[in-house]
Amino acid sequence: MNLRSAVAATVNRRDGGHTRQLAWAIAMASWIAAPATAAADPGSGDPPGTPLALRPRTAMMWEPIVSATALAQVNTHKIYLNRCAGGCTVAQGATNSTTDPAHSSLGHGVLSPFSHGDATWNTVVACMQEVYAPFNVEITETDPGAEPHFEIMIGGMPQQIGLGANLGGVSPFSCMPYIPNSLVFVFDVWGDDAEEICATAAQEIAHSFALDHAIEPSDPMTYFKYKGRRRYMNAQIQCGSDCDDNHRSPLGVACTGADFQSHPCACGGAQTQNDVQVISTLFGDGVATPPAVTIVTPHIGDTVTPGFNVTAEIDDDVAVASADLRIDGDLIQHIAGGPYVFTGPATLADGTHTLEVTGYDNAGTPGRARVQVVVGAGCKSGDDCGDDASTCLAGRCVAGPGTPGGLGAACITATDCKSWQCANDDGAKYCVEACKPGQCPSNFGCRDDGQGGGVCWPGFNEGFSGCAASGTGSDGNPVGSIALGLGFAAAVWRRRRRRS
Numbered sequence: 304m305n306l307r308s309a310v311a312a313t314v315n316r317r318d319g320g321h322t323r324q325l326a327w328a329i330a331m332a333s334w335i336a337a338p339a340t341a342a343a344d345p346g347s348g349d350p351p352g353t354p355l356a357l358r359p360r361t362a363m364m365w366e367p368i369v370s371a372t373a374l375a376q377v378n379t380h381k382i383y384l385n386r387c388a389g390g391c392t393v394a395q396g397a398t399n400s401t402t403d404p405a406h407s408s409l410g411h412g413v414l415s416p417f418s419h420g421d422a423t424w425n426t427v428v429a430c431m432q433e434v435y436a437p438f439n440v441e442i443t444e445t446d447p448g449a450e451p452h453f454e455i456m457i458g459g460m461p462q463q464i465g466l467g468a469n470l471g472g473v474s475p476f477s478c479m480p481y482i483p484n485s486l487v488f489v490f491d492v493w494g495d496d497a498e499e500i501c502a503t504a505a506q507e508i509a510h511s512f513a514l515d516h517a518i519e520p521s522d523p524m525t526y527f528k529y530k531g532r533r534r535y536m537n538a539q540i541q542c543g544s545d546c547d548d549n550h551r552s553p554l555g556v557a558c559t560g561a562d563f564q565s566h567p568c569a570c571g572g573a574q575t576q577n578d579v580q581v582i583s584t585l586f587g588d589g590v591a592t593p594p595a596v597t598i599v600t601p602h603i604g605d606t607v608t609p610g611f612n613v614t615a616e617i618d619d620d621v622a623v624a625s626a627d628l629r630i631d632g633d634l635i636q637h638i639a640g641g642p643y644v645f646t647g648p649a650t651l652a653d654g655t656h657t658l659e660v661t662g663y664d665n666a667g668t669p670g671r672a673r674v675q676v677v678v679g680a681g682c683k684s685g686d687d688c689g690d691d692a693s694t695c696l697a698g699r700c701v702a703g704p705g706t707p708g709g710l711g712a713a714c715i716t717a718t719d720c721k722s723w724q725c726a727n728d729d730g731a732k733y734c735v736e737a738c739k740p741g742q743c744p745s746n747f748g749c750r751d752d753g754q755g756g757g758v759c760w761p762g763f764n765e766g767f768s769g770c771a772a773s774g775t776g777s778d779g780n781p782v783g784s785i786a787l788g789l790g791f792a793a794a795v796w797r798r799r800r801r802r803s
């Protein structure tokens with residue numbers, strides 16, 4: 304690596320102005336020489352309005368990596384959160400979390416115990432688990448010992464391992480895809496602010512994956528202030544947020560932008576990085592939980608007039624980011640942030656239309672729901688539906704029996720059905736459509752779906768459906784409630800994202 308990159312192994316300060324000289328002293332001590340820009344620190348404090356001093360700062364320091372060791376597929380999917388309970392001993396040497404004691408190229412000593420209680424710690428752990436949920440990474444509190452792992456020591460003060468005071472955290476840094484068995488530090492300078500501890504942990508460990516600082520405040524790679532949980536953003540975001548008063552990046556590159564906080568990313572020279580993409584390329588993706596989408600209005604089969612509203616409820620285990628409305632496959636509206644109330648098109652031809660709402664969580668995981676509505680009088684019979692494959696059900700044209708994914712077709716998951724409803728009765732799984740009694744085509748009966756509605760079920764005899772409390776009715780009809788397989792998004796997501 305060239306000298307400039309090595310020096311850039313820069314150190315960042317906790318509080319902007321006052322500790323900057325010290326920070327550069329560390330950088331220079333570590334790297335023999337520093338560019339002129341780095342040494343010329345005016346120490347004048349941050350200009351008003353710049354966000355430099357808003358967070359304790361963290362550091363990344365160059366770690367020479369033997370390329371062969373890191374070019375192979377990542378050697379572990381574990382990140383060990385080491386709560387320095389009885390203290391953490393660190394020996395000097397090439398960074399290695401698997402030795403006892405662990406080795407760090409950044410310093411040595413003993414870090415005092417993490418000084419905050421279980422509540423703070425548990426929030427940090429839960430936060431890191433959530434932040435890493437989109438990836439095939441296990442966040443663990445159990446020391447993997449000599450087994451390969453990434454490690455985040457949390458506790459103590461930077462001086463205890465020979466670093467300058469007021470550092471919020473520090474990581475070795477390399478432009479290799481990852482630093483094998485990297486050991487990074489989050490110092491005990493954040494009080495009991497679990498979100499800041501978590502964000503710093505997420506930032507430090509990602510420096511070990513060649514990620515630089517970035518200007519997006521909601522992403523953990525930033526120095527900028529943010530209220531709330533920071534999560535890696537699945538977008539190309541501008542590198543920066545860490546420029547000094549001379550408008551220089553830690554690498555000594557001139558910073559640009561309105562607030563002089565933008566610079567090229569440390570590895571590769573592009574202006575932007577996609578944190579999610581980088582981490583996902585390294586580890587693969589986790590099994591994400593898609594948002595649960597419910598179309599509240601209109602209801603299936605409703606007659607609507609053009610310009611109607613579509614209201615969706617979208618829930619997610621993490622956060623819902625945005626949603627799309629499609630009608631008959633065409634994108635009508637995208638809404639970022641709720642409430643998810645869409646306005647349908649002002650003109651829509653008479654007939655049956657399929658509304659589809661896709662909700663996305665902040666990792667981009669989609670969840671979907673569909674309902675069919677009718678504009679105009681609706682069909683009276685299959686003849687009104689315009690094609691042989693459709694049948695008329697309660698005024699709407701649906702994919703009929705005998706057509707792929709049509710009513711009564713065998714299905715495994717919801718996506719196998721045009722209606723996106725694959726109902727399961729003890730292993731017998733068929734594509735169904737919502738109905739009320741008397742609406743289903745011949746050879747089907749409208750059967751209670753156990754959720755307050757009904758679905759057309761092949762061979763079901765409506766005349767006997769209410770006669771038995773449980774089990775099989777005297778006519779052989781099943782009478783237990785059936786389960787609707789609405790796992791559309793999950794099924795698709797897993798299929799698309801699983802890697803071998």
Ligand SMILES: [Zn+2]
Binds near residue numbers: 506507510516
């Ligand atoms: Zn950093």
